[in-house]
Amino acid sequence: MKNFALTGLAGYIAPRHLKAIRDTGNRLVAAADPHDSVGIIDSYFPDAAFFTEIERFDRHISKMRRQDSKEKIDYMSICSPNYLHDAQVRLALRVGANAICEKPLVLNPWNLDLLQEIEDDSVGDINTILQLRVHPSLLELRDRIRSENGRRHAVRLTYITSRGKWYKYSWKGDPVKSGGVSTNIGIHFFDLLMWLFGDVEKNEVHISEEERVGGFMALEGADVEWYLSLKENDLPERTPEGQSTYRSITVDGEEIEFSGGFDDLHTRVYEKTLDDDGFTIEDARPSIQLVHDIRNATPQQPSESFHPFVKGYSLEEV
Incomplete structure (x- = not known):
């Protein structure tokens, strides 16, 4: 049984990490978040130490290491806002733990180089969450x-997830902290497409706004038209009432169905x-470089030849 610490306990993604820690037979011994709405922990690890100040959390887990306590941290799960990932990965390595960091691992590609140097000099390893790579359908x-011997494909990615007014007042609405729309909601799809079809050979951005971005990229094995949006009026008219998200990836006109099977992906990772x-780090690098670009x-x-494909992009409906 391994000991885990976790940062970002009050965040949206933390419950998936709590479940993964529990379901792999391990235990959470310490957690931190500046917000104290963390009652979710009672369903998983009610005895874990909790801190609202990262400095006290740092002191606690450092003390456990120095004392060689039975609660010495083996892994740190990082679920905090994007702009904090880099520093908290370094904290994990500094206390002799391995890091498991939500995506994006960092916001800028040059930060990966520094993390690689630190990892090389540390006992711990740096890992990230690329859960679509373990989805059975994908x-x-x-x-x-891979069995098609180099056939080139035509791909369309559309992801529209409407957000309320709160979004722009949170860290997610600040591109300096989140990386903007392409990073915050798109990076896992871009990683998926490069994992499926190879490296980027050409990259064009056709629209770049605060709440939506779209363009075209040529990958080694596919031509990809893509569009990401936070705008509710971009949702297709056929979207069921009350549904705030529309996601579609087509390959040669055929929809990729992977809406199910998400419950255990973090556990598999x-x-x-x-x-x-x-x-x-090297698995994460291509998508981090792409969203930076x-x-x-x-x-x-x-x-x-570019074919817009959502009504918000103004030519044809989906």
Whole structure:
């Protein structure tokens, strides 16, 4: 049984990590979050120490290491806001633990180089969560693509997830802290597409706004038209009433169905990580580089062949 600490306990994604820690037969001994709405922990690890100040959390887990306590941390799960990931990964390594960090591992690609140097000098390893890579349907799709001997595909990615006014007042609405729309809601899809179809050969951004971004990229094995949005009026008219999210990935006109099977993906990633087969800095690097490039790109006029595909993008309905 391994000992875990966790940062970002009050956040949206933390329950998936709590479940993964429990379901892999391990225990959470310490957690931190500046917010104290963390009653969810009672369903998992009610005896874990909890801190609202990262400095006291740091002191506690450092003390456990120095005393070689039975609660010495083996792994730290990092579920905090994106801009804190880098520093908290370094905290994990400094106390002799392995890091399991939510995506994005960092916001800028050059931060990966420093983390790699620190990891090389540390006893702990750095791993991240790329849970779509363990989804059974997507693993089958990848096997199918690899069996097609280099056939080139046409792909469309549309992800619209409407957000209320609160969003722009939170860290998620601050591009400096979240990386903006392409990073905050898109990075796992971009990682998936490169995992399926190879590295980026061409990247064009056609629209870049506070709440939506879209463009075209040529991957080694696919041409991809993509669109990400937080705007409710971008939802297709056929979206069921009360549903605030629309997600679609098509390959050669065929919808990829992977709406189910999400409940245990974090647990599967944890299992791989605990078996020394987790997702590393180098696994994370391509998508972090891509969203950085998207974030800093100057929008271009779409080519005549570009085919907008949501009503908010103004030509045709989905």
